[in-house]
Amino acid sequence: MNLTSRIATYEFENPLMNASGVWCDDAEKLNEMVQSPSGSFVTKSATPNFREGNPSPRYFEVPLGTINSMGLPNLGFDFYLDYSIRFQNENPGQVNFLSIAGMTLEENLEMLHKINDSEFKGITELNLSCPNVPGKPQVGYDFERTKEVLTKTFEFFKKPIGVKLPPYFDIAHFDEMASILNQFPLQYVNCINSVGNGLYIDIDKEEVVLKPKDGFGGIGGAYVKPTALANVRAFYTRLNKSISVIGCGGVENGRDVFEHLLCGAQMVQVGSQLAKEGTGIFERLLKELKEVMNEKGYESIEDFRGKLKSI
Template sequence: MIELKSKIAQFEFENPLMNASGVWCENAEKLDEMKNSSSGSFVTKSATPQLREGNPSPRYVEVPLGSINSMGLPNLGFDFYLNYSLKFQEENPGKINFLSIAGMSMEDNLEMLHKLNDSDFKGLTELNLSCPNVPGKPQIGYDFEATEKILEKAFEFFKKPLGVKLPPYFDFAHFDEMAEILNQFPLAYVNCINSVGNGLYIDTENESVVIKPKDGFGGIGGAYVKPTALANVRAFYTRLNKNIKIIGCGGVESGKDVFEHLLCGAEMVQIGTHLARNGVQVFDKILTELSEIMNQKGYNSIDEFRGKLKSL
């Protein structure tokens, strides 16, 4: 019997799969489909304090090896996702979800964290430090000082399990510096990675960009980003305190991709572009493929190989 269970903080999940925030989670209909899928858990759309329309369309386009998007954080507002999560927990005792927040300012984020801390929400909170697609707003995750400051302020009062979603890093010095900051705090997990920011995809026939916001610049997802995602998972797995778990995200389309994320050290693995393209049935197929790989290799549980990537 193949054991696929994963654990973050005090929570155990039937399997390591879930959606990436921003995919299949913006409204009640999509969240219901996630809730009823075979995924181990789900995360809500990154919320701002109030409803946001986001950037003008076209703002998400599928391209041959993945996707490009500049969504601009469209969401139904923090209260909607909190209320949905509370109802989910009430109707499904013992199960929890992840609630993602991404304020336009530090004050926004702290305001939402205060509300969560004072609420009956029993799940995991994700502080998104890495939204690359809001015009005029830099990613907090690339400002090490700002990242440290918001975590200091958050942990002065926040008593529930908290994780952070990070942008991709590309330099060993940045892995080292960010890990040093994160290790100061009792984080439940870090999520690597958000999309690779400010890529450009060109329609050669029309000699134009393919998305409207930001003159066509947008976050790149899908197979394009898997090597970068795996590198970030591995880099943080080898640098962070072992009680800080890793959620891997980027380029997952098959059981093999999940196996690679787990081998690099991920505790759970999120699916974004592939889920957006194919719907929630991808979880069944990918879980079957993962089980087959484990069976072929003689592994009975994920813990037998998680993080055990070999160097040459």
């Protein structure tokens, strides 16, 4: 059974990978991703320097997923760039995704210049959608700002790059963002980041479960799958065919992976359920995906990818 997936000129053994922010913050977790059967991996979204993130408790498992307000804790850009270059040197022919999320346009451009001038041969992900940094709006909801960021990026950046997007909820916003993204030589878009600023309550204590932002945090898991699938489908049908879609949101089993692929995703990321189960989840998901494909008589992902039917 052929599970091969492609982004740009890169080919991956299967479509599974982690979501940035999960199982990728330090060398130990990244090494576990490398040793897992996932098709690839993405690093923690990096800021130029080490960042502690928001105060704890900042992550909480809820019945249908997770809520978090991490605030971009990471070891700093240089660590993730160095790790990625070392990975590609030790594993010829393999590449990973390197995620960055500067607090300002200038910080993003600084990191992009370093990537452009480095030996990194993988794919860069520009995160335009972190909902959990107090006082910092999501760039992906500011269409003019998004266009400015991409315009300045492609004035000099020559390597493969994609963007991570927040969830959109209005057809007009799908149309407007797609029209902007189609103006640039992006390799992919990643749909979706967590649904921002949800609230979960501990009814026994009559209080919130997160300390930052008075308990407001990003929602992930089964709660967000319908929204994630809608965003994957909306951008798959609107973007230039040269721009792939990575699906993320609500993946708990092989049927969920199948649905993301059916909507048009080339790769499928796992976040909340990976945080709960660890990297052993990838073996299970691959087995379950193959079972679904076998039931339906599909021998390759390309037999059904993007072929969601309307009624």
